[in-house]
Amino acid sequence: MRRGGTPAVPDRSGLVPLWALRCATALIAVLLGAVVWNGSAWIILPVVAAAAAAVLPSIGLAALTLLLLVVAYAVNMPAGSPWLLVFVAGLHTVFILYLLLLHLPLRGWISGAALRELGGSLLRIQAVAQPVAVLALLVDDAGSSLPAVVAGVAALVGWCLWLVGRRDPDPKTPGQHS
C-alpha cells in the first residue's frame, strides 16, 4: 500500500525524467513499427508490445518488440530500401534504451551527461554498423559486379581496422567532467 511519504528530489538541473525516456523509447519503437506494418490493422500488436516493454521491467517484452520489428522488416520491406539505415540505427537505439529501463523502477531521472555517454557508445557501434548497412545495400544493388563488392568490403575492412587501431583515451579520473 502506498503511504504518504515525501520522495527524494534531486537538487540539480540537467536531469531528464525517466517517463520522458520511456515515452521516447516507445515512440521510436512505434515509429519503426509504423514503417514496416504500414496500412495493416495488426500494427496495434507492436504498438502495445512496445509501450508495455517501455513501462514493464520484462526482458521478454523487449525481446518480443524487437523480434516483431525485425521479422516485419524482413517480410514487409522491399529489398534495397534506404529505410535500412534508419532501421539499423533505430533498432539499436531501442535495444539500448530497453536494456537501460529494464533495471530501473518506474520513476526517476537520468542526467544529460549519462545520456551523452549512452549516445557516444551508440555512435561508436553505429560507426561500424552503418557502413555495414551501406555495403549491404551496395551488394543488393550491384550483386553481380564483383569489383564494386570487393571495393566496398575493402573499404569497410579498412574503416574497421582504423577504428580498432585508434588509441583509446586514458580512463577518466574522478572529478574530470567533459
Next chain:
Amino acid sequence: MARRSVTHSPVWALAVIIALVCVGAGLVSGRPDTVALAAPFALLALAGRTTASREDTVIGITGDRRAQGTGRRLRLLLAPPRTDGVATVAVPPGLVATIMATPGCPPEALVLRSDEECPVLVDGPLSGEADVLSYGSIGFSPDLTAASAFRPTPPVRVSILAPVGPMLARPVSRRLAGMAGTHGSKRPGEGGELRSIAPLQPGDQRRRIDWRATARRSTDQDRLMVRRTFADAEASVFLVVDQGQDLPRSTSDWFEAGSSRLVPGSLHVARVAATRVAASYLSVGDRVGLDDLSGTRRALRSAAGARHLEQIRTRLAATSVIPRRRRRRDPVPPEGAVVVVFSAFLDPEPARLLRLWHAQGLVVAGVDCVPSLDRTEVTTTQARAVQLTLLRRRLLLDDLWRDGIPVLSGLSGEIGSGTDDSLETGFRLLERRAHRRVGQGSGPGAR
C-alpha cells in the same frame, strides 16, 4: 591450466538471439540488407562477451551531508567514492543507477555518469534518529552490455536534536539540597536572602558585620551585629521519558505495520517538551537528570551546564520506541528533586510512578505527549479501538488530577499555547504553588 568461467547476462543472450534471427531471415530470403540489421547486435554481443565477467563496473555511491537544507529538508550528496583508505579510486567509465527510497515512498532511480555527483533533497524527522534514505546502486558499462548486481548500501541515518524553545517558569522543591545556585533554601549559610541579624559569635566572618545594625542596636558599642542569611542552592530536576509508545498524529497510522513514515508523534512532543524543561532549569545553573521507563539504558546522571544540555538533547534524540520491560526497581529521583514524567499515558505505569514520588513528598508533574489527533480511522473496529484507548487514557489522567498530580499538555507553540494546561501555563502555576508552599511552610494544606 584452469579455464576461467565466464557467465553471460540475459542481455548478451538477447543480442545474440536477435543477431541470429536477422542473419537467419536474411539467408533464408537471400537479402543482405536483413543480414545487415544484425550488425549492431553482433557488435554488442562481441562487446558483452569480453566484459560479461567484469565486476569492477560496480560504483559505490556515498551519501554526504556537507550542506544542510532548510527546515525538514535535508540535502544529501550522491557521489562516487573518492578514496579507498589512502589511495584515490579511479572511477571506471560507465553509468551508475542509484535506486533510492525514502520512508513511505516507492523506489526511484537516478542514473548518472560514474564520475558525476548529484545533491538530493530528502525529508528528515522533526527530532530524533531516523533512516531518511535507503539506496543501492547498479553499475553499467558504457554500452550497457555489462551490468553489475544491485549492491545495497547502509541507509542514511540522521539524528536531529529537538529545538530548545522559549524558557519556562521553574518550580522548585522546598527541600533544596545543593550548595550553590540561584534559589533560596531554608538552610543557614552563604546566600542573598536575609535570615536574621544577631550579635557576632565566634566563627562569624568579619565581612558579615552589619555596621548600620551595630550602630542602631548596640548603643554602648560593646557588641557587633552580623547579618545571617539563608544559603543559596540549586534545584534538582529529574526528567523521565516514557518511550513505550510513539503515537502518530493520524489515528489511522496507529494500525499501520511496516516501515514508518517520518511523521511526528508523541515521542517528538516528549523530546521537545523535555528539552525545553531541561534548558529552562540548566540556564540558571540547576541540575537536571534524565531517565526512561524502558529501563534499557543507564540514567543520565544529574548535572548542570551547557554541555550537559547537549548531552540531554543527544540522549533524547536517540530515544526510540522500546517496549517496556520488567525493572528490578523503580527509577530513583534525587532527593528534593522536581520530577517530570513525559508520557502518552496509555497504561498505568507512569501514573503509578507519579503517585509513588508524589507520596514521597517530591514535586511531580506529568506531561501529556499525545499530539492533537486527526481522527482518520478507516473501519468501525479501528474507530472503537481508538475510542476505548482515549477513554482509558482520560480515566487515567482524571485519576491523577484527583490525586493532586498536575498533568500538563506537552504541545507548545502554535498548537497548544494559551490553553490552561499548556506547558507554559502549567509550569507558571506550579512555580506559584511552590512559592506559596514555601511561604506557608510545610503544612498539610499547602497544596
